[in-house]
Amino acid sequence: MSAATPSKAALPKQLRLIIETDDFDEALRFYRDVLGMPEQAAYATEGDDRVAILRAGVATIELATHQHAQAIDEVEGMPPGTTPTLRIALEVDDTPATVETVRQAGTEVLAPPVETPFRSVNARVQGPAGWQVTFFQELETLEQRSQQPGFTTDDTRER
Numbered sequence: 615m616s617a618a619t620p621s622k623a624a625l626p627k628q629l630r631l632i633i634e635t636d637d638f639d640e641a642l643r644f645y646r647d648v649l650g651m652p653e654q655a656a657y658a659t660e661g662d663d664r665v666a667i668l669r670a671g672v673a674t675i676e677l678a679t680h681q682h683a684q685a686i687d688e689v690e691g692m693p694p695g696t697t698p699t700l701r702i703a704l705e706v707d708d709t710p711a712t713v714e715t716v717r718q719a720g721t722e723v724l725a726p727p728v729e730t731p732f733r734s735v736n737a738r739v740q741g742p743a744g745w746q747v748t749f750f751q752e753l754e755t756l757e758q759r760s761q762q763p764g765f766t767t768d769d770t771r772e773r
Contacts, residue, residue, distance in 0.1 A: 629673035631702065635743035638664055644742050648719045649704070649712075676703065690736050690748065691725040701738075701746040709735040709751040733759055 635641040645651050651668035658664045678686070687697050706712045710727045716739055717723055724746065725738040733754040741747040754762075 633743050641742035642666055648716055689730045690738050703748040706749050709737050709749045712749045713737045
């Protein structure tokens with residue numbers, strides 16, 4: 615399949631991941647207060663009609679085949695069949711320290727920090743509202759990684 619050239623009007627400017635939660639205060643505490651994501655905006659009307667928009671740095675969309683997602687689970691030490699279709703992955707400066715911070719705040723650690731073959735340190739926790747959160751710390755730049763065997767782009771790989 616060839617890539618279409620998007621019009622300038624169709625080029626996304628921001629990615630927002632909307633997490634619907636029954637425990638808004640707990641989710642806000644985890645993402646804003648424990649992880650330190652700054653609140654960009656917050657709106658409330660009457661009753662329990664609330665939303666908070668938190669800044670999470672640069673957003674990307676990681677598309678993975680089922681086979682690759684299973685490989686990531688194996689590398690991160692997750693039991694087979696325990697990963698949802700969607701999960702959040704957050705790049706941090708220090709994965710072990712971040713895991714310790716969220717553990718002390720009462721978050722369940724699903725898989726402790728591990729250095730992956732992808733040259734990152736990954737760990738997985740159970741976030742609010744049923745979302746699993748992977749913390750990852752890059753050990754190489756994208757340029758360094760692109761020189762490693764097995765790291766290529768889809769349009770240049772051998773099939």
